[in-house]
Amino acid sequence: MLLKDKHIIVTGGTSGIGEACVRHFLGQGARVCMASNQKDSGEELEQELQKTFEDSVFFQYCDVADEGSVRDLCQAAEERLGRVDATHCNAGVWGKGKVTDFTTADWEKLMGVNVKGAFWLAKHAVPLMEQNETGGVFLVTTSVAAQTGFPEHALYCASKAALEALVRCLAVDHAGKVRAVAVSPGTIDTPMLAASCQGWDKPVAELYAEVEKRIPVRRLGQPDDIAKAAAFLLSNNAAYVNGTTLVLDGGTMALPPW
Numbered sequence: 006m007l008l009k010d011k012h013i014i015v016t017g018g019t020s021g022i023g024e025a026c027v028r029h030f031l032g033q034g035a036r037v038c039m040a041s042n043q044k045d046s047g048e049e050l051e052q053e054l055q056k057t058f059e060d061s062v063f064f065q066y067c068d069v070a071d072e073g074s075v076r077d078l079c080q081a082a083e084e085r086l087g088r089v090d091a092t093h094c095n096a097g098v099w100g101k102g103k104v105t106d107f108t109t110a111d112w113e114k115l116m117g118v119n120v121k122g123a124f125w126l127a128k129h130a131v132p133l134m135e136q137n138e139t140g141g142v143f144l145v146t147t148s149v150a151a152q153t154g155f156p157e158h159a160l161y162c163a164s165k166a167a168l169e170a171l172v173r174c175l176a177v178d179h180a181g182k183v184r185a186v187a188v189s190p191g192t193i194d195t196p197m198l199a200a201s202c203q204g205w206d207k208p209v210a211e212l213y214a215e216v217e218k219r220i221p222v223r224r225l226g227q228p229d230d231i232a233k234a235a236a237f238l239l240s241n242n243a244a245y246v247n248g249t250t251l252v253l254d255g256g257t258m259a260l261p262p263w
């Protein structure tokens with residue numbers, strides 16, 4: 006029960022990594038407000054989880070790119086949970102393309118969700134956590150894309166690098182009250198990964214098999230691999246971890262470049 010009585014907001018909590026985090030945090034004794042822009046699957050997941058966890062979990066619709074929607078999310082979480090101890094800023098979108106391909110709409114979508122969304126969430130959740138006697142934790146899902154130049158991923162890579170900078174700034178500005186940390190996943194088996202494989206000349210299963218051979222641990226990451234690390238970072242066991250990013254990539258970033 007690593008997260009017993011921790012009250013946690015998880016954005017992007019209705020799919021992939023975020024959904025695994027919601028399930029794992031609940032299993033570790035947390036109360037969770039799961040948020041996303043997936044209204045139907047959010048309501049379905051709420052119904053399913055409430056059968057076991059009752060009022061310890063609820064779904065809140067939120068578009069993280071919209072400040073009003075993020076403000077509503079934080080207010081709803083505070084009202085229904087009583088207080089907010091931790092915030093997992095996990096919602097994200099992926100986009101392919103070189104710098105020369107991007108339109109203003111692409112910029113608004115990717116930076117709007119991945120970067121502006123994180124700023125809005127920090128702006129409205131950090132003050133809630135600062136008012137707690139025991140403070141809080143702001144956890145961000147970045148990506149190994151923050152540290153590597155993935156071909157034709159200019160905006161996505163830049164958006165994730167911005168998040169790692171934000172984590173360092175939050176850690177310094179709110180030290181003593183709120184810890185700021187990040188998880189940086191490698192290649193994780195989620196709907197986003199499957200979407201990123203569309204349009205290639207091979208079926209997804211074949212692409213995954215090829216990628217697995219190149220990951221030192223010889224498998225894709227599973228959403229639960231991230232959830233377990235995220236739970237540690239949100240727990241009191243990680244009390245001295247602040248302003249840093251934990252890479253969860255099966256060793257990919259440790260590979261030599263040949």
Ligand SMILES: NC(=O)c1ccc[n+]([C@@H]2O[C@H](COP(=O)([O-])OP(=O)(O)OC[C@H]3O[C@@H](n4cnc5c(N)ncnc54)[C@H](O)[C@@H]3O)[C@@H](O)[C@H]2O)c1
Binds near residue numbers: 042192195196198
């Ligand atoms: N899957 C990977 O290999 C991988 C690797 C590194 C980082 N990540 C990051 O992990 C996070 C979760 O991704 P995933 O792989 O689970 O993908 P996913 O597509 O399964 O989940 C993304 C979630 O974000 C939510 N979301 C998207 N736009 C939103 C918006 N405007 N407002 C609110 N919610 C919104 C979606 O509704 C969904 O719940 C993302 O930040 C992603 O960039 C994923």
